[in-house]
Amino acid sequence: MLRKVAVVVLPGVTPFEFGVACEIFGLDRSARGVGIPAFEFSICSPSPGLVPSSLGFSISVEEDLGVTETADLIIMPPFGDDAPGQEEVHRALRSAHQRGAWILSVCSGAFALAEAGLLNGRRATTHWLHSHRLAEQYPEVTVDENVLYVQDGHIITSAGTAAGIDACLHLVRTEIGATAATSIARSMVVPPHRAGGQAQYIDRPIPVGQCDTLEHVLVWMDAHLEEEHSVRALAARAHMSERTFARRFKAETGTTPAAWLTAQRVLRAQSLLEETDLSIEAIARETGFGQAVLLRHHFQRSLGTSPAAYRRTFRGVLEPA
Known part of the structure; x- marks a missing residue:
């Protein structure tokens, strides 16, 4: 005892x-x-x-x-x-x-x-x-x-x-x-x-301006999170083959384009939950997840909590889960 x-x-x-x-x-x-x-x-x-x-x-x-x-x-x-x-x-x-x-x-x-x-x-x-x-x-x-x-x-x-x-x-x-x-x-x-x-x-934003050759692509991706992004389109923007782009992306960011986008979208969702009254559905659209169910999935996986619980913690606003 x-x-x-x-x-x-x-x-x-x-x-x-x-x-x-x-x-x-x-x-x-x-x-x-x-x-x-x-x-x-x-x-x-x-x-x-x-x-x-x-x-x-x-x-x-x-x-x-x-x-x-x-x-x-x-x-x-x-x-x-x-x-x-x-x-x-x-x-x-x-x-x-x-x-x-x-x-x-x-x-x-x-x-x-x-x-x-x-x-x-x-x-x-x-x-x-x-x-x-x-x-x-x-x-x-x-x-x-x-x-x-x-x-x-x-x-x-x-x-x-x-x-x-x-x-x-x-x-x-x-x-x-x-x-x-x-x-x-x-x-x-x-x-x-x-x-x-x-x-x-954790205050741990993912940097978008510390890469040698892909900085302009990362900045553009960060500014267009609500859009769909294929490796083919991103490679074309970087003037590289898909294989070279994937290799350079991994070398300069330490992760894949899909994982980088997901992390940036979760960060954007955090900001919107803290600073706006947008619904969970609207935030899902604004951040490129499209549907609230996908936002909830990635939010839970990344942060161990739901968007609604996060908003209650950091804003004190009640929101249906």
Whole structure:
């Protein structure tokens, strides 16, 4: 049973992610009658005292890492890259993992788990801003930047910031039950479970002006997404044979013309969903998908959510699914 929770604080700790752990596990909600225990909640650090946060104020920490020795759950929020005491934290994390405790990282707190060797051979996630660095520094970790959180055994890694809420509620749901998780979510005025993944939040437009020989074709394609485009017609515009065009396109963009068009159309659909009141059908036509069913298919495949859910998230506008 999940009872004892310890949050590890290092210099440079980020307040929101730290606060997520405090809000979900630090408050006594046992009187609600839905099975939520009064967690034995501790905040610890290799060097107790005033620990500076990333925003200039300090957090008063009374406990050392000794409390992790009996914790059922250890939470690792983000911290400063040059924070002292990291080796001690890595040893504590490894020890806790060996005895079967849950370990949960929020955002870039995943780097502590990776450095401790706990993510080797596992799938994990972190904020999309840090996902490439995590993958490069720790090649034995399979980094998935398209999800809100990943559970692999008794290790949970979460994506950026608010995804820590999703991960913590998932753990409550797993260990205590859906009723308890829903009760906590309601008190925080957040959904018990969010649809989609982190992909819908990534600001990652595909460049159209960084190619040597096909830049003018890409710019034209981007300006005419609502039209049909065959490889034959595109090759003719580029004054190339179809085979040469396909080869150059792959070399300069890293993908095929069809995949490039689909990605650009999804990006355009995102903008229209955020900035206009056009219906899903109209957006499908404007972006070249033609029919709403095709837009929904490619949107779900690319972003892990539906156009209607995306619009509700980024505009707060109700739209039939």
